[in-house]
Amino acid sequence: MYDGERIRPAYEQVMDWVRRTPAEQLALKKAEAEALFRRIGITFAVYGEGGDTERLIPFDMMPRVFTEAEWRRLERGVKQRSRALNAFLYDVYHRSEIVRAGKIPADLVYRNEAYEAAVVGISPPGGVYSHIVGIDLVRTGPDEFFVLEDNCRTPSGVSYMLENREIMMRMFPELFRTSRIAPVDDYPDRLRRTLASVAPGKCEGEPVTVLLSPGSFNSAYYEHSFLADQMGIEIVEGQDLFVQGDFVYMRTTEGPKRVDVIYRRIDDSFLDPLCFRPDSMLGVPGLMNVYRSGGVTICSAPGAGVADDKAVYTYVPDMIRFYLGEEPILKNVQTWKCSDPGDLKYVLENLGELVVKEVHGSGGYGMLVGPKSTREQIAAYAERIKADPADFIAQPTLALSTCPTFVDDGLAPRHVDLRPFCLVGKEVHLCPGGLTRVAMREGSLVVNSSQGGGVKDTWVLAD
């Protein structure tokens, strides 16, 4: 929020409110917010971090604020990237022009674990593969955003965005009266319409959409049931669906009901034991055949994961130029691949300034944050890299923006990132808000909830 020494204009209103409110009242509000969250029971893990499903993630009641002008630029960038990622997916499952043009190595695409040869040549309705794109961003300057990673499969965390907002509105109605904050509560309805807009050609009448969940033992089940409820659609598990002839049906008390669109929250490999893992009990036997013959739409499309791979990430700016003929609005973080001998040498020589991550790691585990590490930690990490270089990538330490955050001794700056949610159907829509994650420890750059990170409401102020 700080623009040099100055507070960014977007925060003026909210800071004014903080100054006018006595400290004791703020403390009371903070306790109230925590109690509300506990009562609602949002205790699922964000971003597939797994682990303790009953953990309460700290909520910070100080919002993250964008002006409309700031947001417009970010919106253009996210939409641009979402369009390019979808164009890439269509391309690599069809003519693969980008590989033929030599812009991306064939091995990286075709030998990628997430590439599904089973859907080559299949055209999903509208050519859309990733219907909900979650792009993780950090801000390093007034107009400078970097993309940390893309999430093209089933990005989670949107229920946090909605719940955070609801709690803020309940606790601070006066702030919502005086500030013109763009609403996010139409997200479920937008998502429902986006999914309906990609119903298969064989669909007759109003499309029937369901949410396919692995079941209540899954750490994100709260979000699954929450979203299904908000959208007014059925939440189903594999056993509730079956294939007959050309279509998929849902068992209901009134008999079988044809399903047109499946918003799935299970991984590709579990979708259909006749196409992927034969031991999957979570999926629907024959589903992939119905999908591939055009009888049902699966969102996100099977195989969409090849676009959000950490190694493919480095090529997204090239995709934007290749498919859209535009310059990328959002920047990629420079990434050194330790599998490359030249990069490895650079990384080992500059460990003190770099952030090093495991290629297949997530949740902020197993990272090295060079500037925050001791000489011994760096030396130990260097040995790990040398043992298996291909397993590591390195990025520069970014001067992440901070946002005022309530800590034990009052308001203090803490580093934040942002995941906005972009819907792609017949139209492309970016919800004006998102999930802001905050590193609650002073100076920490790790925002993952498994590493003590919290969440904040995200505001876009109308001009």
Place this chain on the structure above:
Amino acid sequence: MLLNVRHTTVYGFDAPMRFVTQSHRLNPVDTAGQKIRSWSVAAEGAAFGAAFTDGAGDRITTMTVQGPVERIEIVVEGEVETFDTTGVLRGHRELISPVCYLQPTSATVPTGALLELVRATVDAARGTELARAHRFSAAVTEAIAYAPGTTHAHTTAAEAVELGQGVCQDHAHALIAMAQATGLPARYASGYLLSGEEAAEDDASHAWAEIRIEGLGWVGFDPANACCPDERYIRLGSGRDAREAAPIRGVSRGGGAEALDVRVEVAQRQQ
């Protein structure tokens, strides 16, 4: 050559099944090596649908049976005119990049005894890709003796080489793994074979490997019979391993144990 095929698969269930769903790769497509004169797949009480051609050029259909069902009989019958293309797959439209077939599956990961076989063979395999493929195929024929019942559906290529025994599935997996280990795309092909008079009946349901050779395209190699597919072969489809290329992949839910009886007859019709 004119080949007549009759392939019956009978499932018997101890206790009635609630439902059965299968994905069929049972419809051969026209290529330079085979012209389909007539073909049918039938099963009493079953619904067929969700048919399409996949990226590998295979015709896929879906069969569902709503229970309770105790017995299912699938009858495949057809007549195919075949031609000898010396193993080369021509006139076949497919979209999947050959690079995909460099990636092993759990059945074809090159480890242990298989890697040793590659090392022992690769020196003698200098020269063209085609020469290398032939050399590998011969090495597999030698390394795995035909011995039904010694391996099972989940035996890996490396395990079969270690054991030194197996059936056509093991031969094909081993050859795929060897080819991939030296950078040649390779895959599993399933189909039918007109076998000699002395052959056992279940031999007619057959499998072999296809290796991608620069300049030629996909070329079939059958280490089980130490040859390349000719006019005695009918090709049903392909995949990275036996599971992916299986003519029938199915799931039965809600019943008891399953007894399977497969009969394949391939006969040459005199013209």
